[in-house]
Amino acid sequence: MLNAAQICWDTDMEDVCSPDRRVLVTGATGLLGRAVYKEFHKNGWATLGCGYNRARPRFLCCNLLDEDAVRAVILRFQPHVIIHCAAERRPDVVEHHTEAALNLNVHACATLAKEAAGIYLIYISTDYVFDGRNPPYGENDTPNPLNMYGKSKLRGEEEILRHCPGAAILRVPILYGEVEKVEESAVTVLWDRIQDGMESSTVDHCQQRFPTYTGDVARVCRNMAERGLQDSSLRGIFHYSGKEQMTKYEIACAIADAFNLHRSHLIPLTEQPAGAGAQRPQNAQLECSRLELLGLSVEPTPFKTAIRKCLWPFLYDKRWRQTVFH
Numbered sequence: 001m002l003n004a005a006q007i008c009w010d011t012d013m014e015d016v017c018s019p020d021r022r023v024l025v026t027g028a029t030g031l032l033g034r035a036v037y038k039e040f041h042k043n044g045w046a047t048l049g050c051g052y053n054r055a056r057p058r059f060l061c062c063n064l065l066d067e068d069a070v071r072a073v074i075l076r077f078q079p080h081v082i083i084h085c086a087a088e089r090r091p092d093v094v095e096h097h098t099e100a101a102l103n104l105n106v107h108a109c110a111t112l113a114k115e116a117a118g119i120y121l122i123y124i125s126t127d128y129v130f131d132g133r134n135p136p137y138g139e140n141d142t143p144n145p146l147n148m149y150g151k152s153k154l155r156g157e158e159e160i161l162r163h164c165p166g167a168a169i170l171r172v173p174i175l176y177g178e179v180e181k182v183e184e185s186a187v188t189v190l191w192d193r194i195q196d197g198m199e200s201s202t203v204d205h206c207q208q209r210f211p212t213y214t215g216d217v218a219r220v221c222r223n224m225a226e227r228g229l230q231d232s233s234l235r236g237i238f239h240y241s242g243k244e245q246m247t248k249y250e251i252a253c254a255i256a257d258a259f260n261l262h263r264s265h266l267i268p269l270t271e272q273p274a275g276a277g278a279q280r281p282q283n284a285q286l287e288c289s290r291l292e293l294l295g296l297s298v299e300p301t302p303f304k305t306a307i308r309k310c311l312w313p314f315l316y317d318k319r320w321r322q323t324v325f326h
């Protein structure tokens with residue numbers, strides 16, 4: 001069990017931060033959690049980030065499957081807001097390691113929600129709760145997940161709202177952002193195939209996606225947190241999404257264009273190969289008007305602008321492009 005005395009956070013922040021704005025970010029070592037942590041931290045919130053395998057040295061290591069550890073963190077830090085980003089988000093992994101994934105995606109939600117009395121809890125969920133056959137999907141539309149990942153996230157939503165009715169669920173689609181390695185996101189993972197442009201490479205051109213920048217989601221989370229502290233009616237389900245609709249093939253072409261790279265080696269794949277892993281929705285477009293009407297949405301950063309920022313560190317040859325992009 002994690003000893004509550006072991007829990008510490010940025011003490012400098014304690015001096016400068018209003019004590020009435022403390023946020024706990026789970027999954028702070030992950031793709032979205034890093035952006036969320038940064039967004040709150042730079043805007044004057046006392047911010048505690050939790051991770052697990054990658055937690056040390058910057059973040060607190062807390063296994064969300066350990067109920068005592070979760071309780072100790074919340075008791076010690078006393079957050080006003082929790083942004084719950086930690087999850088197993090890879091559909092093919094969830095399909096094959098279902099029990100472990102359910103522990104994190106469902107049971108850890110229940111644990112956190114039970115401890116979150118009086119705390120504004122925002123749970124990050126996914127467009128994969130929908131089957132993708134009849135888009136766009138509003139917050140009140142009935143989910144029908146096609147794969148175990150979508151099912152586990154939907155059950156996570158149910159656990160959150162059952163134990164913590166004042167919580168908010170924020171559903172988002174495929175994410176990309178500043179990555180430590182390109183494999184961290186289903187968007188940036190295309191990079192090596194694009195940049196290495198020697199061999200032809202097939203890319204899915206069937207399923208419609210709405211790539212969404214983590215920095216934008218993080219801003220939405222902060223908007224919601226700041227309003228949610230004032231207004232207890234800000235509860236239930238919300239959708240946020242980028243607006244540019246693209247297949248993975250079109251995403252790959254847009255990345256190539258953003259860096260002036262060749263793209264003739266990219267071949268659109270218009271049929272799903274048999275046995276291609278967990279089933280994905282054809283088009284799970286999210287309708288996002290609830291956040292917009294409340295003035296809590298943010299205008300999505302254009303894909304080419306954000307992707308340049310995210311993938312620039314991975315570009316082999318930066319010399320002549322430097323003048324173009326900077």
Ligand SMILES: NC(=O)c1ccc[n+]([C@@H]2O[C@H](COP(=O)([O-])OP(=O)(O)OC[C@H]3O[C@@H](n4cnc5c(N)ncnc54)[C@H](OP(=O)(O)O)[C@@H]3O)[C@@H](O)[C@H]2O)c1
Nearest residue numbers: 027029030031032051052053054063064086087126174175
């Ligand atoms: N990525 C997407 O395209 C996408 C799309 C829609 C929705 N979402 C949702 O967005 C959220 C964030 O996804 P992401 O892409 O940022 O995920 P990610 O990069 O895979 O990060 C997962 C996080 O969960 C943490 N974690 C794993 N097991 C843990 C445990 N036992 N105890 C505590 N923490 C644990 C990891 O910590 P360590 O790495 O330190 O172990 C990591 O910080 C998830 O809820 C996901 O379902 C993601």
